[in-house]
Each structure stands twice: as structure tokens, then as C-alpha cells.
Amino acid sequence: MPALPVPASTAELLALIRGSGIHSPGAFDERLAEIRDLPDEPIRAAEVLVREGLLTRFQAKQFLSGRHKGFKLGQYVIQDVLGQGGMGSVYLAEHGALRRRVALKVLRSQRGLDQKVSIERFMREARAAAALDHPNIVRIHDVAQQGDVYYLALEFVEGRTLDQLLERGTPVAPSQAVGYIAQAAAGLQHAHEKGFVHRDIKPANLILASNGTVKILDMGLARSLRSEGDNLTEMLDKGAIVGTVDFLAPEQALGEGEIDVRADIYSLGATFYALVTGRPPFTGTTSQKLAQHQMKPPPDLSAEDRTFPPELAQIVSKMLAKKPEDRFQNPGEVIAALAPWLSDASEQKVVVGISASDQDSAARLRATLAEAATKRTKRTPKPAAAVEEPVLVKRRSGGKWIGVAALALIGIAGAVGYALWPPSKQQVAQGPRTDPTPGPVAPTPGPDNGTPGTGTQGNPSVPNPPRANPKVTITSGADGLRIQAAKYDALISKSDGNLSSFRVAGVEFLRTGASLSGGRTVAQGGYFYYEKAGHQGLVKLTEIQQPSANVVEAKNGSFTVRYEFTPNGLTVTANNATDDTVPYYLLFDSSSVYDVANEKGEQLSVPASRSPADPLDPKWRTTTWLSGRAAVKVTDQTEDAATKLWGPFSEFRSQVWESTAKTYNRVQFTLEPIISAEVPKPVLTPGAVIVSRSGPARVVQTELYEATVDSDGCMPSIKIDGVEVLKANINVSRGVYFLPGYPLPFDIKQPSPTTITAQCDKAAVQYDFFPNKMTWTVENRSDQGMPFFVVMDTSVTGVRNEKDEWVKTPLSKDAGTPEGAGWGTTTWFAGRAKMKFTGGSKVWGPWEGKYQVWEASLAPKEKRVITVELGLTDAAEAGKLGDLTGAKPALATDLTLDSPADYQVYQRKTKLQGAMVVRGRMRSAYDRLELRTTGKPLQGTLPDQWREIPVADKARSFEATIPAPAGGWYKVEVRALKDGKVVGEMAVDHVGIGEVFVGAGQSNSTNCGQERIQQKSGMVSSFSGTGWQIGDDPQPGVHDNTSGGSYWPAFGDAMFEEYQVPIGIASTGHSGTSVNQWGPGGELCRWTAGRMTQLGPNGFRAVLWHQGESDVGMPPEEYTRKMTDLIRETRKVAGWEVPWFVAQVSYHNPNQVRFENSRAGQKKLWDSGIALEGPDTDTLTGDNRDEGGKGIHFSPKGLKAHGKLWAEKVTVYLDKELAK
Incomplete structure (x- = not known):
């Protein structure tokens, strides 16, 4: 809509309205004359016009922005926006003469072949819809062209799509699902008789109207089996996968040319499954889903839910048969099979639908329904006529009830693989929660937990179909x-x-x-x-x-x-x-x-x-x-x-x-x-403070910072604009914590949405969180002095006191002494981030060789308020810090990416496919977020184009999982736009989709090699638990903080040479340890399991375990038992069946090359299936060892040989996995 200057007066506003053509000549002025005292301010005047029915809120917003054209298409006046997608936009409109509201679908203008393709698909939808006149299919009223704009006028339906029903987190009751599927089948039967196949049946394309009628949406992929002149359609579809992957029939996934109505029956069966379970039949990546549609047996609903009727489950399984000839052969057969399970109310809807079918089909189905109704009458007393409750969807922006007839009509098709993009912003946006914290009681009752709730229960007056006896x-x-x-x-x-x-x-x-x-x-x-x-x-x-x-x-x-x-x-x-x-x-x-x-x-x-x-x-x-x-x-x-x-x-x-x-x-x-139902993630809006649970911890988020309060009352992490400023889990450090007495026996509570308390008889702390600061009220309840510590990360490189004195960290100053005057209030700098502490007693360091400590020394029974102000380093401060440290930090930008990190590797899900997590914040206002990925995939090429990242309205933080092909390094660019202008951007130069491994064990799994070695390929990186870096020695993240050489660079190079994808390493071991020290509940087990948790479910390929030298005297059975306990514990913590490789390890020196106890215990783990077979590194003798061949650790030559041995064993397993 072209814009004029924003109206400065009511007179200018009225002139825009008159010039828009939304009202017939004279009619607007007649209505206007009836309004007394129209305000002079245009905004207030617009509010009056909306209240009087002369404008909609959408129209008023456009006029107040200076827009006055584009409100009419032919005879239709646009009243609101219903949705937007890749193909175009859908508007709520009204026919000027007939006063009939319609869903107006407008094709987006494009160029060249893209325009030709879009018009063909657009017109195909029009032809399909015009040929179909059925109560269970959304009707078309008109198709027209105005200039180069094509549009459809479709039946406007007030209701909710079936996928929106599922968004509540509660599956649909089987008795209701039967009715919905039978009505959809009636619509498909009509389309079948007219020679059409829909090819994209899914919950999002079925709408439940307020009167209980189910209608089929989106005929954009429908194909006529009778048309011989649809050459462009044939060209478009040849070899392409058409449909939605969660509901795709096997023959569609193969891109086979001969697709008939049985493909729609398969998709309808998958939709049935999703309705009653809340999820599609198969899960995983796109490639995994496609493979499962081809090969994995259809899921058995009665096996998954023992209360689900087996006979009904058999119907769904038949709909999901792999071979078309094994399914129902037409939708009428589906209706007949479902007839015994229909409620009376649903049967009436289906009868209306089948009446539009051909006479023979309708007669047979009516007879089947009548017979089923007779059996139901004999089974239970006939209930009163059921009344379906209208189901409406509320628009968040305007607060009014609208229909969603065309919301699912927007997107025509997404390419499978990398191009399968998340839905548009309108589909995924969620408003902010008024109370972001979890409630203090049990989860919300509902149908899943056997207690009264608001979930879909079915109409109580309708008899339920026969159900199997619930059993255990x-x-x-x-x-x-x-x-x-x-x-x-x-x-x-x-x-x-x-x-x-x-x-x-x-x-x-x-x-x-x-x-x-x-x-x-x-x-x-x-x-x-x-x-x-x-x-x-x-x-x-x-x-x-x-x-x-x-x-x-x-x-x-x-x-x-x-x-x-x-x-x-x-x-x-x-x-x-x-x-x-x-x-x-x-x-x-x-x-x-x-x-x-x-x-x-x-x-x-x-x-x-x-x-x-x-x-x-x-x-x-x-x-x-x-x-x-x-x-x-x-x-x-x-x-x-x-x-x-x-x-x-x-x-x-x-x-x-x-x-x-x-x-x-x-x-x-x-x-x-x-x-209970899943609770949606809260949306971070400007000025908000959100406290949410992440496992046993609580995570605090604002636009500026993120902090974590653990279940022990300590604060192990504060990230300011993504920069970590605390150092936890080194020696006794917990980041922010009391000492002595760690861990103190705190009770943790959350008395308000932005307050967390930790109390015991010895001490107490209350954390209060605000958008740009925190206050910590700390109390020493004991009769002895007690320090309260903050241990800072090495990212903190400089500090300024209240006298504006700048000092490089770490340093030691006591505010209680004359020479320490001015150091009670300090501002600490970590690159672009800073934090100001008020209420301190002393600062000292280096602790553990390199860490800065801030301390509040509490006297007996003392209570003190500590203020922590958080912010961003300005240009002058960056200059001072550069002079002090020799490295001037880069200033913060409006857009910050926390993920992916530079050199981060994501575990691929299949040989050719994976995904990356894009997470960050945008400080200024924006209305669109886009991403572009460039680089070399393992196969094919990447499209050099920007793609939208879906974000919630007004959200300042964002997070999305983006499909990506295996390969890299990729350059990932993210930009934010406002009114089409770039207002923030950031790029990460090295991101990979490849293979990730976790390492654990004793010295030869860590950095105890004679010399550090480097990876040669440039394609190996290492994860420390907080960051990623190129994979040269010493490996970060090991528990023992060793600094020598490791086998990991050589292993990574060998794996890259074999698979041509980036390799990620997370080494966690500790030298000189027995398996006794790795037991469940111990520090080492928690350390390694914590790294697994950081990488996430299926976020790495396997654990590589190299240990045994310290346990050569342990009986094999004991070693096997203790290793089994360790492996099972890590799998439990990780939440998935993590593969473990265990090496043959016992070597001590040239005179003690192998010890059978350790080797036998390790072999028992392979034989029992607890672990996979790793390399036999006892074979690496002579100059493969340090100290001239006399040592227990490896020389540079031995480190490289060690890495290659591991690669040989892992590739045997990995080749089988990638072939699945």
C-alpha cells in the first residue's frame, strides 16, 4: 500500500479514507454526519471511527501510517490480515455489494519462472476448489486478476485448525477424533469422485468450524487425475517430494508419478494418529522421517496406549500401510470402517457429507451408518442430541474473534531437506506470559493424569465406542x-x-x-x-x-x-x-x-x-x-x-x-x-525479567544478562550479553557462594517471580533480579565470621575502583586498610561486558594461578546488601582497557549471537542432514530476523539466500533449530530488520555439521602426552564446556587441567579424512584415576555426564573411554561391574542410550606391557553389550612411548598412532550407523 505523509489532523485522516474507496461515494459522509464531536487528533478520531464501525482496527492502523491505496481488490474491501506465507497473504475481506465476508488469498508478485510456477499452482487451487462443492471442503466464491495481482475469494470459516487443537498440549479424545477423520474422509471421497487427489492432508489443513463441521483446506497441491493438459504441473511435480513430511505417504516420499487417493488415506491415518497422541507417527530429522515412512512398521496405538481400542487401532494401522494396495482403497471404505465408532452427533455430520457423493456410494454408506447406529442403540440408551461447542481462535493483536479458514492456505510446499524451513512468524509467535515462573503446586490437572481438567474429554452425552479393558x-x-x-x-x-x-x-x-x-x-x-x-x-x-x-x-x-x-x-x-x-x-x-x-x-x-x-x-x-x-x-x-x-x-x-x-x-x-501439558517457553520482552526452571536449577533472563541459581543456592553463571564472567567448578568454587561449610544445607524457594531465596541455620541469601542489576542480601547466621565469594572467569581482565583507578586483574586489595581505600566499590570489565559491585570487603588473587576473587567478609550475625549493576563497556572504557591490557575489546552490537559459537560442531543426525541452534538477543526493535548459511556441504550446494527465523512478537531473545546439511565450515550470518532496513547483524565464520565425541578416562585420555600436537586439517575443534576452539593441544575441558599432548588432534584428522565433515571433541578425563573414582555420584562422573548434558540428547556420537592402567590389580568382574554402573549412570543423566567405546588398556612400561585383569574386565564389557570395542593401545610400545620408550605416556609419534587406532575402531561402527 503506497504511503502519503502521516496524517497530522483528523481532516487529513478523513481525506485518506475518502480516497481509499472502502466506502461508496456519499455513504461515508452520511455516516460521518451522525457522529458528534469527532476529535481533532487523528489517533483519537480513528478510535471513534472503529467504534462506530466505519473502520476496522487494521484499516485504522494503515490510514494512521499514511497508507490509502490497496484496500480494495475488485469488489472486495480488505478488513484485516489473517496470515502471511511464502506464496502470498490471506486477508479477511467483505464483498461490497453482497456484504459477504470471505478469506481473500492474494498471490505475491514474483518474476520469471517463479511467477509462472506460482500462478499455475494458484490457478490449480482455484480450478480444484471450483470443481468441488462439498460441505467438508472450503468453497471458492471467486477467482480474479487485478492488474498483475491474482486473488481467490474463499469461504470464510470461523473455527480452529486441528493442529491448533493439539497446540494446547492435550490430545483429542478418540471418540472426537473418529468424527473429525470421518468428516474429512467424506470430503476426500467427493474429491476422489471428481478425480482429485489432495496430496497434503494434515491437521493444519483440516479446520473445525464453530458448528462442529470439519472442512478440508488448501487445494494448492491438489492434482487432477483426469486433466491431460496440465503440463506445467507435471513438470513441477516430476521427481519432487510434494506434501508435508510428518504426514507423507511412502509413495509421495519417492516422488513417484502415479499418486492416487490412497496417498491421502495414508496422510489421513497419520493425522488420526497425531490427533489421539499429540505427535506425528514418526519422529526425528527430515531424512529419518522419510526413511521411517518407507520402512518402519506403522505404530500400533493399542500397544502405545493400552486403553486404546485394538479394533480402532487396526483401522489406523491399515490406513498407514506401506503399500497402497494394503490400505483402504477409497475414503468411503474408511468411513464404513469408522462407522461403529461414530457418536450420533458425528454421524449426522458425516451423513450430510456423504449426501454430496455419487448416489451409489452415498446409498451404501448411509446403509452402513444406519446399521452401526442400530448397534449403538442396542448397546446403550440413545442420548439426547449432542451440541458441539463452537471452537474459536482469538487474535492476539485485536482481541476479537476471527476465523482461520485460510491460515493454512498460505504455504504451498517446502522443499525437503535444508530448505524445509520453520513456519512463519505468525504461526509460531507466542505472547508474553504474565507469570513466567512455575506455580507452587502440582502440574495442571487434565485428561492425561486422571483428574478433572479442561482437556478434550468428548461430549458426556455421547456413548463411547467399545474400549479395551485398561490393564497393567x-x-x-x-x-x-x-x-x-x-x-x-x-x-x-x-x-x-x-x-x-x-x-x-x-x-x-x-x-x-x-x-x-x-x-x-x-x-x-x-x-x-x-x-x-x-x-x-x-x-x-x-x-x-x-x-x-x-x-x-x-x-x-x-x-x-x-x-x-x-x-x-x-x-x-x-x-x-x-x-x-x-x-x-x-x-x-x-x-x-x-x-x-x-x-x-x-x-x-x-x-x-x-x-x-x-x-x-x-x-x-x-x-x-x-x-x-x-x-x-x-x-x-x-x-x-x-x-x-x-x-x-x-x-x-x-x-x-x-x-x-x-x-x-x-x-x-x-x-x-x-x-501435564507442556508449558510454552516464556517470551523475553523489553524490560522483562524471566525466571524459569532448567532441571534443578533456575535460570534468570533479561535483555542484558542471564544468570543461573543452582539447587544448592549458589550462582555458578552470569552471562552479560553472552559473556561469562564467573568461574565455577574449579576446586571449591561455585561462582557465587558462601564458605566455609560448602555445600551449605539450603532450602531453596521462589517467593516472588523475580526473587530466589536460600536459607539454612548457618546462612541465608536472597537474590532479587532486575532488568539491569541484582541485589544479593547475604546473612551470616553463625557465631563465626563467614566469607561470601565471587570467583571471576579469566574473561575479566581489568577493574576500576571508585577513585577511577584502573588495574589489570588479578589483583589483591583490602578495602578495610588505608592502602585499600576505594576498593569497596569496583567495576570489573570482561570485553564488552562490565559489572559493578557495591558492598565488598576485599579483592584478591590470583587464586588457583589465574582467577580473581571478590569477597564480602561477614561478621557473626551480620546481614549485608550487595548490589551488582550489569552493563556494557562504552568506547571510552574500551580504550582504557586496551591501554591497560594491550587488547582493546570490541564493543557490543545491537544483535548478539550466543549460538552457534565459532568452531562449534553439531552432531549430524544422518549422513547428509543435521541442524544447528541459532540463539541470541536483539536490543533494539525489529520486525524480522533472517539467516544465511554459506559454505561447502558434504553433498550438493547451499542456496545463497536469506531465510526468515521465526520469532515471537516483541521478543528480544530468539532461539530456533535450523535444518542444515552435513558439512562445513559454514559461515552463518544473522541480521535483524525493521521496516525492511537492516538494524543489526552478526556472523560466525566456522560452524560445522559433523561428528562429535566425548572423551573420558585417565592420563592417556587427557593432556599427558610428551608433547603437544596440532590438528592438520583445520577441521577439528574442541569444546571446553563453555566454549569452542580449534582442536590443537592442550585440549580444554579436561578435569585434571593438564597441559601436554593428546591423541585427539590426530583422531580428528583421521576422522575428517574418512568422512569429510568437521569433527568436534569434548575431552573430560583425569589422569591417574581408578574406576573407583568414577563411580556414580562422584565428582568425575558428574563432570563427564555434565558435558554430555551440555551437548544435549543425541548431541554427540559416542564416548571414547581410555582407562585401566590404575586398575590392573582389580578382579575383572569388579572392573566390569563398576564400569557398568558408570555407563548406566551417564546414560541416565544424559537421557538417552549413549554409545560407549572401551579400549584395551593396561600398559605400564616395556617390562609390564599388559595385565590380564584389566583387559579381561574391558573385554567383558564388549561381550555383554554394555560397551563397544575400542582399540588395543597396549600394542603401542617402543618409541610410541615417552621417556625414550620407557614411559607410560605417549610420544608425539605414539599420540598420532593412538588417534589412528581409535579412528579405525570408530569407523567400523560409524559406517554401519550411517548406512541405516
């Missing part, structure tokens, strides 16, 4: 009796009859493995504890029986535990027939369970710090244990129960739930699983 399955395995139900699964240990696992939505709630009674027994997740009559801590229940289908009983002398499993949970009855009072414990895993709440709404972080002698009081008798969308409600039903919560217990820091069985009495309690 109990099967015997190597580790015990495994119990599986729809909402949870559990495990009863075969070795001792105790409860060792209770999982909900994939989350393990119980913790096993803690040593009891001096190592005589090992804790389970739930157990009696007794140390008499031959029992050694944990009571082993050796007689395990299953007296009925859903009951397990375990006994041992005076103790009996009965487990009764139902679809909704577990009841445990633990009987004590001794003369003593015996406790029964549940150990909750603090690594996966984050909070516990009682029935009064009080909530604490786990582990809540209490001693067994002073536990939480009895109001915690009923507790809900929370982990994201999964939760477990524990109710103690023991008579006169004295439930206790205490902990943390053992090296695992478990939270202990305790109930006591009195003499000849019992403990009885229930475990009830709860699964």
Missing part, C-alpha cells in the same frame, strides 16, 4: 519384574524384591545405588531398613511371587511387601512382623526431581535440607514430586502416619521420604503418576 502388564526380565502401564512403568528388583524404579513420562523418580551399612547392602528406590536378625541395612525380600495379574508380593521372614499395580498408580503395603519399629524409605532422585509440594501449596526445591531428627512436619504426609511435565503424588495411608522428609542422603544427595511400620504393623502408601 508385568513381565520378567534379567533385572527383575518390569511393570508397564499407560502412565508409568516400574521395576521390582529380582535380587532383593524391592522397588528399584518408578518412571513417569520417561523421568526416573527414584534413586538407587547408595551404600548402606558400611557397604554391606546397596539402597533401592523403596525398601525397609533393619539391622537385626541377619539383615544388613536394606531388607532383602527373597521370596517373590505374583499371586494375581496385577499384584506382586515379596517376603523374607518377618517382612512382606505387597505391590498392587493399577493403570492409575501403585499401592505399596509393607508389613513388619517384628518386635521393633522399622522405617520404610523412598529415595527420590534430586538429579531428576526438582521440587516437592504439599497439599497446602507449599513448595521446596529437592533436596530440602533436613536431618532425620528434625524432618519436615506432618503436613507433608501427602506430597507431589515434580519434574517438568511429569510428577508423582505420594499419599501415606498408614494409620497414625508420621511421615518424614529428610536429606540430602548419600553422595547422590537424594531426598528421603520415610514412613514407620510400628511393631507388628504396616506402612501403606500410594504412588500416583501425573502428566
Whole structure:
């Protein structure tokens, strides 16, 4: 719409409106004369005109911007924007004469062949829609051209697309889904009879109108099987994959020319599956989904949900058959199969739909429906006529109800692979949450957790179709009796009859493995504890029986535990027939369970710090244990129960739930699983402070900074404009923390959306967060002095005191001394970031050789407020810092990228495909964000073009996962635009999609080689846990901080030579360590598992373990057992089945080349399937070793040979994986 100057008066505004043509001549002035005292200010006048119905809000906004043309297309007056996409825009419009509202789809102008292609597809949609007149297909009213603008006028439908129903996080009830699918099938039957195939059936292309009718959208990909003159369409489709990958029929994925209605039936089956489960049938990358559509058997709904009717599941499976001839042969057959499951209300809708089919088909289907209705009448009393509740979608911008008939009509097709781009901003934008913090109670009730809620339940007056009896399955395995139900699964240990696992939505709630009674027994997740009559801590229940289908009983002398499993949970009855009072414990895993709440709404972080002698009081008798969308409600039903919560217990820091069985009495309690809907991520808007959960930690985000408060009350991270300024996890450092007494037994609470508190009897801290600062209220509650420390990262290179004295860091100054005057208030500089501390006592360093420490020395019973002001280094300060350090920092830009980092490698998902995460912030206003990736992929070429990154409206932070082909290095550029002008940009020069490996073990896995070596290919990089760098020695991120040589550069070069993709390394080992030091719960295990977590699920290919020299005297069975415990623990923490390679390692010197104990233990790991076979490095003797061949570590030659040995073993495995 061309623009004139912005109207400065109401008179100028009215002139624009008159010139726009949206009102007929004279009519506008007649209406205007009826309005008294129209304000002189144009904005206020526009508000009056909107209120009087002379303008829509959309029109008013355009006129106030000076726009006055483009409001009319033919007879249609544009009233609002419904959506925008790659092909064009969709508007709400009204026919000037008929006063009929339509969805006006306008083709975007293009050039050359692109314009020809777009017009052909546009007209194909028009021809298809015009040929189809059916109540279950959106109708076309008009197709026209005005100048070079093409547009369609489509039926405007008030309602919601089925994918918008799923966005609530709650699947559709099967009884409703049957009705929706049958109506869609009726529309497809009509299209089939007219010779059309839709080719893009999916939830987004099915709209549920307010009267309960389902209509098919988007005929842009429809193809006539009868037209012989559609040559351009044939050219466009030949060899192309047409459709949406989540719902694509196998024959479509192959780009086969002969596609018929059976492809639509497959897509409709995939849509059915998505409606009742909330997800498409197959998951993974685009390539993985395409492969699964081809080869993986269709999922069985009754196997996934044991309450889902098997007969109905068979119908869905038949729709999803791989071969077209194995599916229903036309949509009418689908309707007939679904007929017994239709409610009366849904049947009426389907009858209306099939009435538009040809007479023979309609007659057969009406007879089938009538027969099914008779059977339903016999089965249950006929209900009153059901009334479908109108389902509307609300536009966030205007607050009015609108239809979404054409929102799904915008995008015609996305290329599969790299060009498969995220949806437009309008589709993914989410408004800011008014309360970004999680609530203090259990997850929102809903249909998934068996409690009343607002989820889709189906109309209660409509009889449900026959359903299978809900059941629990109990099967015997190597580790015990495994119990599986729809909402949870559990495990009863075969070795001792105790409860060792209770999982909900994939989350393990119980913790096993803690040593009891001096190592005589090992804790389970739930157990009696007794140390008499031959029992050694944990009571082993050796007689395990299953007296009925859903009951397990375990006994041992005076103790009996009965487990009764139902679809909704577990009841445990633990009987004590001794003369003593015996406790029964549940150990909750603090690594996966984050909070516990009682029935009064009080909530604490786990582990809540209490001693067994002073536990939480009895109001915690009923507790809900929370982990994201999964939760477990524990109710103690023991008579006169004295439930206790205490902990943390053992090296695992478990939270202990305790109930006591009195003499000849019992403990009885229930475990009830709860699964809530996913909570959308809050949107960071200007001036906002968001506190959200990330595992057990809380993450604070503003436009300027991000801070993390851990479950121990410490603050290990502050990033200012993406620059990390703290150093945690070095020696005792936790970044920001109290000492002595670390870790202090804090209770963590969040009393307000922007406040976090940590309290115990010795100390307390309250963190208050603001957009550009924090205040820390620290309190020493003890009778001794106590320091409060801040340990700074080496990124902090300079400091200025209140006297404007500048000093290079690290330095030591005591503010309480004359020479330290002025150092109580300090401003610290880390490149483009700075932070000002007020309330300090002293600064000192270097600590641990290079780190700066800031300290507040608290006297006994002292309470002090520390202010931390955060900001960006200005030009003058950067100059001063440059003079001081010799390196002038670059100033902050409006756009900052936190991810990808330079030299970052992302693990590819298939041989040719992967993805990168683009995350950052934009300080100034913008309306569009774009990305361009250039470089050399493993196969093919990259399009040199900018693509939009979807972001929420007004969001200052952004994050998106962007598909990318395997290869690199890539240059990744991101730019922000406002009104078409670039207002911020940033580029990262080295980003790879390749192979990533985690290293662990002892000295020969770290930097203990004789000399540092370098990678030669330029394609190897290393990850320290905080940053990426070129992969030369010494490797960053190792736990022992060694600084010699490693095998990793040579390994990376060998892998690049084989696969021609960038190689990423994350080395984490510690020299001179036994497997005993790597046990679950220990520092080394947490260090390596933490690196795995940082890389994310499936974020690396495998762990390469090289260790054994320190355990040559350990029996093989013991080594295997302890390594198995380590591997399983890391897999549990990582959340996926991480592959581990274990090398053959035992070499000490030329006289002690190999020790069979270590080698036999390592081999047992291969033979048992726990680990994959690594290289035999005992074979590297002579000058491959340091000290002239006499040492245990490797020479430069040996390091290179070591790397090649690893590459040889890994390639055998990797070739098989890439061939899948």
C-alpha cells in the first residue's frame, strides 16, 4: 500500500479514507454526519471511527501510517490480515455489494519462472476448489486478476485448525477424533469422485468450524487425475517430494508419478494418529522421517496406549500401510470402517457429507451408518442430541474473534531437506506470559493424569465406542519384574524384591545405588531398613511371587511387601512382623526431581535440607514430586502416619521420604503418576525479567544478562550479553557462594517471580533480579565470621575502583586498610561486558594461578546488601582497557549471537542432514530476523539466500533449530530488520555439521602426552564446556587441567579424512584415576555426564573411554561391574542410550606391557553389550612411548598412532550407523 505523509489532523485522516474507496461515494459522509464531536487528533478520531464501525482496527492502523491505496481488490474491501506465507497473504475481506465476508488469498508478485510456477499452482487451487462443492471442503466464491495481482475469494470459516487443537498440549479424545477423520474422509471421497487427489492432508489443513463441521483446506497441491493438459504441473511435480513430511505417504516420499487417493488415506491415518497422541507417527530429522515412512512398521496405538481400542487401532494401522494396495482403497471404505465408532452427533455430520457423493456410494454408506447406529442403540440408551461447542481462535493483536479458514492456505510446499524451513512468524509467535515462573503446586490437572481438567474429554452425552479393558502388564526380565502401564512403568528388583524404579513420562523418580551399612547392602528406590536378625541395612525380600495379574508380593521372614499395580498408580503395603519399629524409605532422585509440594501449596526445591531428627512436619504426609511435565503424588495411608522428609542422603544427595511400620504393623502408601501439558517457553520482552526452571536449577533472563541459581543456592553463571564472567567448578568454587561449610544445607524457594531465596541455620541469601542489576542480601547466621565469594572467569581482565583507578586483574586489595581505600566499590570489565559491585570487603588473587576473587567478609550475625549493576563497556572504557591490557575489546552490537559459537560442531543426525541452534538477543526493535548459511556441504550446494527465523512478537531473545546439511565450515550470518532496513547483524565464520565425541578416562585420555600436537586439517575443534576452539593441544575441558599432548588432534584428522565433515571433541578425563573414582555420584562422573548434558540428547556420537592402567590389580568382574554402573549412570543423566567405546588398556612400561585383569574386565564389557570395542593401545610400545620408550605416556609419534587406532575402531561402527 503506497504511503502519503502521516496524517497530522483528523481532516487529513478523513481525506485518506475518502480516497481509499472502502466506502461508496456519499455513504461515508452520511455516516460521518451522525457522529458528534469527532476529535481533532487523528489517533483519537480513528478510535471513534472503529467504534462506530466505519473502520476496522487494521484499516485504522494503515490510514494512521499514511497508507490509502490497496484496500480494495475488485469488489472486495480488505478488513484485516489473517496470515502471511511464502506464496502470498490471506486477508479477511467483505464483498461490497453482497456484504459477504470471505478469506481473500492474494498471490505475491514474483518474476520469471517463479511467477509462472506460482500462478499455475494458484490457478490449480482455484480450478480444484471450483470443481468441488462439498460441505467438508472450503468453497471458492471467486477467482480474479487485478492488474498483475491474482486473488481467490474463499469461504470464510470461523473455527480452529486441528493442529491448533493439539497446540494446547492435550490430545483429542478418540471418540472426537473418529468424527473429525470421518468428516474429512467424506470430503476426500467427493474429491476422489471428481478425480482429485489432495496430496497434503494434515491437521493444519483440516479446520473445525464453530458448528462442529470439519472442512478440508488448501487445494494448492491438489492434482487432477483426469486433466491431460496440465503440463506445467507435471513438470513441477516430476521427481519432487510434494506434501508435508510428518504426514507423507511412502509413495509421495519417492516422488513417484502415479499418486492416487490412497496417498491421502495414508496422510489421513497419520493425522488420526497425531490427533489421539499429540505427535506425528514418526519422529526425528527430515531424512529419518522419510526413511521411517518407507520402512518402519506403522505404530500400533493399542500397544502405545493400552486403553486404546485394538479394533480402532487396526483401522489406523491399515490406513498407514506401506503399500497402497494394503490400505483402504477409497475414503468411503474408511468411513464404513469408522462407522461403529461414530457418536450420533458425528454421524449426522458425516451423513450430510456423504449426501454430496455419487448416489451409489452415498446409498451404501448411509446403509452402513444406519446399521452401526442400530448397534449403538442396542448397546446403550440413545442420548439426547449432542451440541458441539463452537471452537474459536482469538487474535492476539485485536482481541476479537476471527476465523482461520485460510491460515493454512498460505504455504504451498517446502522443499525437503535444508530448505524445509520453520513456519512463519505468525504461526509460531507466542505472547508474553504474565507469570513466567512455575506455580507452587502440582502440574495442571487434565485428561492425561486422571483428574478433572479442561482437556478434550468428548461430549458426556455421547456413548463411547467399545474400549479395551485398561490393564497393567508385568513381565520378567534379567533385572527383575518390569511393570508397564499407560502412565508409568516400574521395576521390582529380582535380587532383593524391592522397588528399584518408578518412571513417569520417561523421568526416573527414584534413586538407587547408595551404600548402606558400611557397604554391606546397596539402597533401592523403596525398601525397609533393619539391622537385626541377619539383615544388613536394606531388607532383602527373597521370596517373590505374583499371586494375581496385577499384584506382586515379596517376603523374607518377618517382612512382606505387597505391590498392587493399577493403570492409575501403585499401592505399596509393607508389613513388619517384628518386635521393633522399622522405617520404610523412598529415595527420590534430586538429579531428576526438582521440587516437592504439599497439599497446602507449599513448595521446596529437592533436596530440602533436613536431618532425620528434625524432618519436615506432618503436613507433608501427602506430597507431589515434580519434574517438568511429569510428577508423582505420594499419599501415606498408614494409620497414625508420621511421615518424614529428610536429606540430602548419600553422595547422590537424594531426598528421603520415610514412613514407620510400628511393631507388628504396616506402612501403606500410594504412588500416583501425573502428566501435564507442556508449558510454552516464556517470551523475553523489553524490560522483562524471566525466571524459569532448567532441571534443578533456575535460570534468570533479561535483555542484558542471564544468570543461573543452582539447587544448592549458589550462582555458578552470569552471562552479560553472552559473556561469562564467573568461574565455577574449579576446586571449591561455585561462582557465587558462601564458605566455609560448602555445600551449605539450603532450602531453596521462589517467593516472588523475580526473587530466589536460600536459607539454612548457618546462612541465608536472597537474590532479587532486575532488568539491569541484582541485589544479593547475604546473612551470616553463625557465631563465626563467614566469607561470601565471587570467583571471576579469566574473561575479566581489568577493574576500576571508585577513585577511577584502573588495574589489570588479578589483583589483591583490602578495602578495610588505608592502602585499600576505594576498593569497596569496583567495576570489573570482561570485553564488552562490565559489572559493578557495591558492598565488598576485599579483592584478591590470583587464586588457583589465574582467577580473581571478590569477597564480602561477614561478621557473626551480620546481614549485608550487595548490589551488582550489569552493563556494557562504552568506547571510552574500551580504550582504557586496551591501554591497560594491550587488547582493546570490541564493543557490543545491537544483535548478539550466543549460538552457534565459532568452531562449534553439531552432531549430524544422518549422513547428509543435521541442524544447528541459532540463539541470541536483539536490543533494539525489529520486525524480522533472517539467516544465511554459506559454505561447502558434504553433498550438493547451499542456496545463497536469506531465510526468515521465526520469532515471537516483541521478543528480544530468539532461539530456533535450523535444518542444515552435513558439512562445513559454514559461515552463518544473522541480521535483524525493521521496516525492511537492516538494524543489526552478526556472523560466525566456522560452524560445522559433523561428528562429535566425548572423551573420558585417565592420563592417556587427557593432556599427558610428551608433547603437544596440532590438528592438520583445520577441521577439528574442541569444546571446553563453555566454549569452542580449534582442536590443537592442550585440549580444554579436561578435569585434571593438564597441559601436554593428546591423541585427539590426530583422531580428528583421521576422522575428517574418512568422512569429510568437521569433527568436534569434548575431552573430560583425569589422569591417574581408578574406576573407583568414577563411580556414580562422584565428582568425575558428574563432570563427564555434565558435558554430555551440555551437548544435549543425541548431541554427540559416542564416548571414547581410555582407562585401566590404575586398575590392573582389580578382579575383572569388579572392573566390569563398576564400569557398568558408570555407563548406566551417564546414560541416565544424559537421557538417552549413549554409545560407549572401551579400549584395551593396561600398559605400564616395556617390562609390564599388559595385565590380564584389566583387559579381561574391558573385554567383558564388549561381550555383554554394555560397551563397544575400542582399540588395543597396549600394542603401542617402543618409541610410541615417552621417556625414550620407557614411559607410560605417549610420544608425539605414539599420540598420532593412538588417534589412528581409535579412528579405525570408530569407523567400523560409524559406517554401519550411517548406512541405516
